Amino acid sequence: MEPPSGPASRRHVPWSRLLLAVSLLTFRTPPTSAQLTVETVPRLAAEGSDVLLLAHNVSKNPLGYGWYRGERVDSPQLIASYRVDTNATTNGAVYSGRETLYPNGTLLIRNVTQRDTGPYTLLVTKNDLQTERQTGHLHVHPVLPTPVITSNNSNPREHEDTVVLTCGSETQNTSYMWWINSQSLPKGTRLELSKDKRTLTVVTVTRNDTGPYVCEARNPVSVSRSDPFTLDVLSPVAKPSLQASNATVTEHEGPVVLTCLADETGVSIRWFFKGQSLLLAERMTLSSDNSTLTIDPVSRENTGDYQCEAFNRGNSSRSDPLRLHVTWRETSRALSVGAITGIVIGVLLVLILLAVVGRLIFLHRGNWPPASTSGRGPSGSSVS
Numbered sequence: 001m002e003p004p005s006g007p008a009s010r011r012h013v014p015w016s017r018l019l020l021a022v023s024l025l026t027f028r029t030p031p032t033s034a035q036l037t038v039e040t041v042p043r044l045a046a047e048g049s050d051v052l053l054l055a056h057n058v059s060k061n062p063l064g065y066g067w068y069r070g071e072r073v074d075s076p077q078l079i080a081s082y083r084v085d086t087n088a089t090t091n092g093a094v095y096s097g098r099e100t101l102y103p104n105g106t107l108l109i110r111n112v113t114q115r116d117t118g119p120y121t122l123l124v125t126k127n128d129l130q131t132e133r134q135t136g137h138l139h140v141h142p143v144l145p146t147p148v149i150t151s152n153n154s155n156p157r158e159h160e161d162t163v164v165l166t167c168g169s170e171t172q173n174t175s176y177m178w179w180i181n182s183q184s185l186p187k188g189t190r191l192e193l194s195k196d197k198r199t200l201t202v203v204t205v206t207r208n209d210t211g212p213y214v215c216e217a218r219n220p221v222s223v224s225r226s227d228p229f230t231l232d233v234l235s236p237v238a239k240p241s242l243q244a245s246n247a248t249v250t251e252h253e254g255p256v257v258l259t260c261l262a263d264e265t266g267v268s269i270r271w272f273f274k275g276q277s278l279l280l281a282e283r284m285t286l287s288s289d290n291s292t293l294t295i296d297p298v299s300r301e302n303t304g305d306y307q308c309e310a311f312n313r314g315n316s317s318r319s320d321p322l323r324l325h326v327t328w329r330e331t332s333r334a335l336s337v338g339a340i341t342g343i344v345i346g347v348l349l350v351l352i353l354l355a356v357v358g359r360l361i362f363l364h365r366g367n368w369p370p371a372s373t374s375g376r377g378p379s380g381s382s383v384s
């Protein structure tokens with residue numbers, strides 16, 4: 001249905017100029033019976049959509065049309081003109097490539113942007129060379145992107161910090177709504193909305209203000225809702241308590257289990273031994289949540305003060321020290337060591353004794369008869 005466009009203007013005076021000249025000549029012509037009107041369809045145009053500027057009540061058998069950007073008929077502002085007798089469209093100075101002028105005077109603008117917002121004027125040249133004109137308005141609204149909630153403090157401290165949550169970036173003619181935990185905002189003085197409702201202030205946050213928060217941005221052509229946003233409120237950590245399965249145990253006798261009781265979720269636990277970060281020895285194991293420490297078997301080096309500490313990113317709290325006593329049977333062990341030593345010494349003594357005795361016997365045999373006697377060998381042999 002697009003009318004053929006062609007360089008009709010080359011043949012004669014440019015059509016647009018002719019139209020303009022005519023319009024200047026007939027500027028004061030009063031409107032005739034049926035009033036020319038321009039209707040924008042859709043009335044609320046979303047960015048990226050196609051918009052028609054419909055010409056209604058166009059006079060019968062006009063000579064041509066011209067569409068201008070702005071409220072005036074101004075040649076440098078010509079978008080396109082159309083000549084009925086030749087079906088020729090001539091593009092003007094502000095033609096963007098997205099406009100189509102139909103034979104009935106209607107202008108189509110494709111893929112509109114906010115820059116297309118403004119008045120558009122249609123000039124109709126009637127068959128009596130008189131003109132009439134009408135201005136229509138196009139208002140292109142942005143399609144709102146999904147808003148993102150931002151906070152001016154990502155880790156507010158409970159009972160201390162005031163947090164400002166903002167819904168998306170600033171856009172004009174946008175209205176906002178908020179929900180907390182899928183509920184509309186509760187009445188109260190701790191929640192303050194800005195005049196345009198884009199920002200929500202949470203005064204002196206508590207752990208109950210975690211959310212999640214959702215906001216919605218709405219303009220004449222679109223509605224868009226944010227993803228849930230959770231406020232990470234840092235709360236003071238309560239002091240944990242530390243318990244032992246048995247605080248006084250005997251070395252090598254079974255396991256000792258130390259349990260750290262922290263009454264909050266969302267806290268982590270770490271351990272201290274004699275005031276120092278606990279180094280896990282071979283015989284020690286931590287439960288997966290680090291809340292219990294098992295020492296199996298327990299040895300005398302494990303004697304000392306234990307503490308556990310509950311912490312989150314903003315706060316921590318350490319338990320009172322718990323003293324673990326590992327006793328060992330000094331005497332029995334000493335005795336057994338003594339016995340072993342005694343046996344070893346005894347065996348060694350016996351061995352030494354045997355060796356000495358053996359040596360003595362050997363010497364006795366090897367040196368018998370004494371050297372002085374053997375010196376007298378021949379006589380000895382004579383003896384044997």
Ligand SMILES: *[C@@H]1O[C@H](CO)[C@@H](O)[C@H](O)[C@H]1NC(C)=O
Nearest residue numbers: 033034035036037038056057
């Ligand atoms: C066309 O003009 C007539 C007479 O002025 C008017 O009643 C009618 O509403 C107009 N139509 C449109 C679509 O503007």
Ligand SMILES: *[C@@H]1O[C@H](CO)[C@@H](O)[C@H](O)[C@H]1NC(C)=O
Nearest residue numbers: 003004084085086087088103
């Ligand atoms: C203009 O278009 C109409 C129909 O769209 C056609 O009947 C007419 O012959 C065309 N005129 C010229 C000069 O091409």
Ligand SMILES: *[C@@H]1O[C@H](CO)[C@@H](O)[C@H](O)[C@H]1NC(C)=O
Nearest residue numbers: 001054055056102104105106
């Ligand atoms: C003019 O023509 C276009 C394209 O065919 C059509 O969409 C539009 O409705 C017409 N205008 C009027 C006022 O009928």
Ligand SMILES: *[C@@H]1O[C@H](CO)[C@@H](O)[C@H](O)[C@H]1NC(C)=O
Nearest residue numbers: 047048049110111112113114
């Ligand atoms: C519409 O215009 C935008 C720029 O304003 C462009 O990025 C996009 O590709 C265009 N879409 C179509 C369908 O032409």
Ligand SMILES: *[C@@H]1O[C@H](CO)[C@@H](O)[C@H](O)[C@H]1NC(C)=O
Nearest residue numbers: 152153154161162163164201
């Ligand atoms: C956030 O804004 C509130 C209110 O303006 C202010 O009191 C607070 O200090 C701000 N927080 C940060 C981290 O800037």
Ligand SMILES: *[C@@H]1O[C@H](CO)[C@@H](O)[C@H](O)[C@H]1NC(C)=O
Nearest residue numbers: 139140141142171172173174
């Ligand atoms: C916002 O709305 C007002 C009144 O409807 C209008 O004058 C203004 O141009 C609009 N602004 C934008 C950016 O859409």
Ligand SMILES: *[C@@H]1O[C@H](CO)[C@@H](O)[C@H](O)[C@H]1NC(C)=O
Nearest residue numbers: 158159205206207208209235
């Ligand atoms: C949080 O809410 C619970 C239950 O509604 C309430 O018992 C508690 O006192 C609140 N805590 C704070 C810090 O407001």
Ligand SMILES: *[C@@H]1O[C@H](CO)[C@@H](O)[C@H](O)[C@H]1NC(C)=O
Nearest residue numbers: 245246247248249250251253
């Ligand atoms: C603690 O351990 C000691 C020695 O291992 C044992 O005698 C005592 O009965 C244990 N106490 C408890 C309460 O289990």
Ligand SMILES: *[C@@H]1O[C@H](CO)[C@@H](O)[C@H](O)[C@H]1NC(C)=O
Nearest residue numbers: 267268269270286288289290
């Ligand atoms: C337990 O503690 C170790 C360090 O000792 C740490 O790497 C680990 O993340 C902790 N686990 C938990 C669940 O907190």
Ligand SMILES: *[C@@H]1O[C@H](CO)[C@@H](O)[C@H](O)[C@H]1NC(C)=O
Nearest residue numbers: 157235236237314315316317
């Ligand atoms: C934990 O929070 C409490 C109360 O806000 C504060 O007194 C304490 O100093 C904090 N402890 C640490 C280690 O930040």
